[in-house]
Structure formats: C-alpha cells, structure tokens
Amino acid sequence: MSCRIPYLRWWITALLFLSTVINYVDRQTLSILARTIQNDLGMSDLDYAHVVQAFLLAYTLAYLLAGRVTDLLGTRLSLALFLGWWSLANLLTAFARSALSLGVFRFLLGLGEAGNYTAAPKAVSEWFQPKERALAVGIYTAGAMVGATISPPLISWLGGNFGWRMAFVATGGLGLLWLAPWLWLYREPWRHPRITPEEAASVPARPPAPAARRSEWQSWKEAASYRAAWLLMSARLLTDSVWYFYLFWFPKYLMDARGLSLAEVGRVAWVVYLAADLGSVIGGALSGRLIRRGHAPVRARLYVMGSAALLAPLGALMALRPPLEIALLLAALVSFCHLTWQVTLTALVVDLIPQRIVATVFGLVAAGSGLGGLLSTDAIGRLVTAYSYAPVFALMAVLHPAAFLLVRTLRRGRAD
Numbered sequence: 224m225s226c227r228i229p230y231l232r233w234w235i236t237a238l239l240f241l242s243t244v245i246n247y248v249d250r251q252t253l254s255i256l257a258r259t260i261q262n263d264l265g266m267s268d269l270d271y272a273h274v275v276q277a278f279l280l281a282y283t284l285a286y287l288l289a290g291r292v293t294d295l296l297g298t299r300l301s302l303a304l305f306l307g308w309w310s311l312a313n314l315l316t317a318f319a320r321s322a323l324s325l326g327v328f329r330f331l332l333g334l335g336e337a338g339n340y341t342a343a344p345k346a347v348s349e350w351f352q353p354k355e356r357a358l359a360v361g362i363y364t365a366g367a368m369v370g371a372t373i374s375p376p377l378i379s380w381l382g383g384n385f386g387w388r389m390a391f392v393a394t395g396g397l398g399l400l401w402l403a404p405w406l407w408l409y410r411e412p413w414r415h416p417r418i419t420p421e422e423a424a425s426v427p428a429r430p431p432a433p434a435a436r437r438s439e440w441q442s443w444k445e446a447a448s449y450r451a452a453w454l455l456m457s458a459r460l461l462t463d464s465v466w467y468f469y470l471f472w473f474p475k476y477l478m479d480a481r482g483l484s485l486a487e488v489g490r491v492a493w494v495v496y497l498a499a500d501l502g503s504v505i506g507g508a509l510s511g512r513l514i515r516r517g518h519a520p521v522r523a524r525l526y527v528m529g530s531a532a533l534l535a536p537l538g539a540l541m542a543l544r545p546p547l548e549i550a551l552l553l554a555a556l557v558s559f560c561h562l563t564w565q566v567t568l569t570a571l572v573v574d575l576i577p578q579r580i581v582a583t584v585f586g587l588v589a590a591g592s593g594l595g596g597l598l599s600t601d602a603i604g605r606l607v608t609a610y611s612y613a614p615v616f617a618l619m620a621v622l623h624p625a626a627f628l629l630v631r632t633l634r635r636g637r638a639d
Contacts, residue, residue: 228417232350232359232426238405239343239363242306245398246339247370248377249313250278252394253329254471255378256387258478259485260325263387270322272604275471276597277326281333283593289338290586291442294579298346299409305338306398306405314395317388333593340589345582348573349411350426353520354511357570361507364566368503368558371470371496379489430579446583451575451633455568456591458626463592464599465535465619466561469495472603473554476612481547491551498555499562506531506563510570524571525631528564532627535560539620542613557619564623571633 228234253260257271266274293301312331319325343363351359381390412418413429446452474492477483483491506527513523538557541550569585576584606614 226417227419229419229422231415231418231422232412235346235350235409236359236362238401238408239346240366240369241401242302242339242398242405243343243363243366244370244373245306245394245401246309246336247367248374248394248397249309249332250336251371251374251470252313252378252390253278253316254474255374255485255488256382256390257475259382259387260319264319264321264325266322266325268608269604271475272600274322274326274329275600278329278333279467279593279597279600281330282337283333283590283597285334285337286341286586286590286593288586290341290446290583290589293338293341293345293582293586294442297411298342298349299406301338302342302346302409303402303406305335305342307335307402308338309335310395310398312395313398314392316395317391337586337589337593341582341586344569344573344585346409348427348581352425352427353574354514356573357507357510357524357567358504359507360569360573361503361505361566364507364562364569365500365503368496368500368562372493372500374496375474375489375492379485383485430577442580442583446580446587449576449584451572452584452587454629454633455572455588458568458591458630459565459588460591460595460598461622461626461629462561462564462595464595465538465557465622466565467596467599468603468615468619469554469558469561471600472607472612472615479607480612481550491547494551495554495558499558502531502559502562503566507566507570509563510567520574521571521633524567524574525633527567528571528630529627531560531564531567532623535564535623536620539617541616544613560623568630571630575633 253274260266261268261271289301289305292304295301296304309332312328312335315331316325316328319328344360347356347359347363378390378394381393385393410416411429412423412426418426473495474488477488477492478485510520510523510527513526514520518526535557538553541553544550545553572585572588573581602618603615606612606618
C-alpha cells in the first residue's frame with residue numbers, strides 16, 4: 224500500500240510554484256542579458272523588440288492549443304510535455320548566432336511556456352474548493368515573481384562569470400530536473416494512491432463523465448460560448464501589456480535611461496519582482512478571506528481587482544523621472560497591483576467555467592495576454608526609439624482601469 228501524504232494538494236502547489244519559477248527564469252534570461260547579447264550579435268533595440276515579439280507570437284498561438292491539449296491529455300502528462308519542451312528550447316538559445324536564430328529559439332520557448340498557465344489552473348480546479356483557489360493560484364503565480372526576483376542577480380552572475388551562452392545552458396537544465404518529482408507525485412485526487420481520507424473528503428468531487436464523446440468542434444464551440452471568456456481575454460490583453468513591459472523592458476530601462484551597469488541592475492531590480500511576489504500571495508488570500516466572510520466568490524474577486532486597478536495608475540509618475548529609489552518604489556507598486564489583479568482573474572476563470580473545459584477556456588483567456596504583449600512590445604520599441612520611456616509609462620497607467628470597466632459586468636456571477 225502506498226504511503227499517504229498529508230496536505231497533498233499543497234505539495235502539488237509547491238511543484239506548480241517551482242515550475243513557474245523555472246518558467247520565469249527561462250524567459251527572463253534574455254531580458255537580463257539583453258544589452259550584452261545585443262552588443263555581441265550586433266542587434267538594435269528594434270531587433271530586440273522583434274525577438275521578444277517572436278516569443279510572444281508563439282506564446283499567444285500556443286495558448287489556443289495548450290488549453291485543449293491540457294484537457295485532452297490531463298494535467299500530469301501535459302505539464303511534463305510543456306516543461307520539457309520549453310527547457311530544451313531555452314538551452315538551445317545558447318547556440319544563437321544572429322537576431323534571426325535568437326528569434327527562432329525564443330519562438331520555440333514561447334510554444335512551450337504557455338502550457339504552464341493552462342495546466343496549473345486545471346490542477347487547481349481538480350484539487351481546491353473556491354475558498355482556497357485564489358490562494359493556491361497566488362502561491363504558484365508567486366513562482367513567476369520569485370523567478371523574476373532571483374533572475375537579475377542569478378543571470379547577471381552567470382553571464383558575468385561564464386558568458387551569456389552558458390547562462391542559457393544552466394537555466395535550461397533546471398526544468399529537466401523538475402520532471403522526475405512531478406511525474407512521481409501528480410495524479411487527479413479521485414485516483415491518487417497517496418491521498419489521505421480526510422483530504423479526499425475535502426477536495427472537489429470527480430466531475431461526471433460526459434454522456435457521449437464530444438467532437439473537437441463541440442468542445443471549442445462550448446468554450447467560445449462563454450461571455451466571460453471574451454471579457455477576461457480582453458482584460459488580459461490590456462493589463463498583461465503592463466507586466467510584459469516590466470519583464471522585458473524595465474531592466475533595459477535601468478541600463479539605458481538610468482545608466483546602471485549589469486551588476487547594478489542585478490543588485491536593485493529584484494525589488495520590483497519581490498513586490499510582485501507579495502501581490503501574488505496577498506492578492507490571492509484577500510478574495511478567499513472575503514469569501515469566508517460571506518461574500519459571493521465573483522463579487523469578492525471583483526472587489527480585489529477593482530482595488531488593484533485603482534492603485535496601478537500611480538506608475539504614470541515614472542514619466543517625471545523621479546529619483547531612482549522612488550522609481551523602484553513606483554515600479555514595485557505597479558507590480559504588486561498587477562499580480563494581485565492577475566491571480567484574482569485566474570481564480571475568477573476557475574469559479575465561472577466547468578472543470579471539464581476550464582483549461583480550454585483558460586487558453587482562450589490567456590491568449591489575450593500574449594496578444595497584448597505582442598502588440599505592446601512593438602509599440603514600446605517604437606516609442607523608446609523615437610521618443611523616450613516617458614510616453615510608455617503614461618500609456619501603461621490607463622490599462623488596468625480600462626480593463627476593470629470590462630470585467631465589472633461579471634458581477635452577477637454568471638459565465639455566460
């Protein structure tokens with residue numbers, strides 16, 4: 224008989240946290256080393272923008288398929304497939320010899336990385352009740368911020384001591400090590416040999432089997448029929464543009480506009496991403512606390528998202544070029560607000576959509592993230608080249624309030 228593991232759902236959350244750490248370390252490796260790579264390969268800022276767009280194009284397209292693959296293969300196999308793919312793609316980036324080959328390898332990275340964010344919500348839907356969902360989402364999403372937090376010092380050290388190519392080899396190998404514990408531990412709760420009787424009684428019930436096998440067309444038609452999917456996709460299109468700016472451009476901003484060296488970026492940029500860590504966990508806990516106090520899940524989520532959308536526009540003050548310490552504080556505030564917003568929105572998808580189709584719908588919603596990043600990255604590259612970073616900070620400030628005007632129409636708690 225298999226040994227029972229208490230609190231199994233939280234051990235699974237820990238593995239999702241680690242996969243998300245790896246996900247962000249792999250994508251941040253390029254942005255931290257951007258100036259070094261640009262100098263080595265003779266790339267302009269627009270060339271860099273196009274490489275980032277290659278990643279985001281693949282990331283956007285992959286979301287549309289990753290959700291369906293997750294629902295078809297199940298959480299365990301699909302996440303192993305996605306993580307193995309993107310880890311190899313990140314490792315291969317070490318062999319880039321031009322902007323074109325760099326863009327090809329980052330395109331391959333984007334094809335795999337999207338799957339982390341369709342498999343993880345499905346795992347949450349299988350293992351967590353509504354009062355714990357946002358916290359679970361917040362914990363694994365905090366992995367993204369931990370990855371972004373540790374990336375500046377880690378990647379700066381690797382790049383400075385071993386060269387930028389070895390930094391990609393080292394970070395690409397992390398995901399391959401993760402596969403073994405994931406494949407050993409993860410099963411759905413209703414068939415897990417190590418779940419305790421107490422936990423089995425507290426997790427969501429096994430969803431009923433469909434009366435008849437549905438065609439792919441019927442599955443996609445159902446996923447596209449939810450009004451909530453389109454509203455939340457539009458919201459992510461707007462707001463994730465802000466986050467991609469802080470991921471892909473903020474380290475460059477510190478070097479290009481503030482004159483920091485690579486080592487200095489490594490010493491200070493982590494503060495911004497640490498704030499995002501806190502937003503993931505605190506934001507995830509806030510709506511759960513409101514639910515335990517008697518608020519309906521959707522109303523609780525919208526209250527937290529509205530508060531984040533109210534504070535995020537303070538980032539516009541960055542356009543005034545305040546002292547570096549104030550700039551870092553403002554960037555940290557925006558990151559905190561965005562991650563509070565994002566984890567709460569993810570929980571909202573799980574609240575509103577049936578478990579059998581949740582990954583497919585989440586793929587549609589998350590495709591808005593990649594599309595927003597794809598469109599905004601080109602605009603940012605052109606604005607920075609032609610003007611400065613000031614209009615970019617002003618533009619970012621209006622996106623969360625605009626998105627909240629869309630999602631607040633879900634206050635009645637219906638997906639359709």
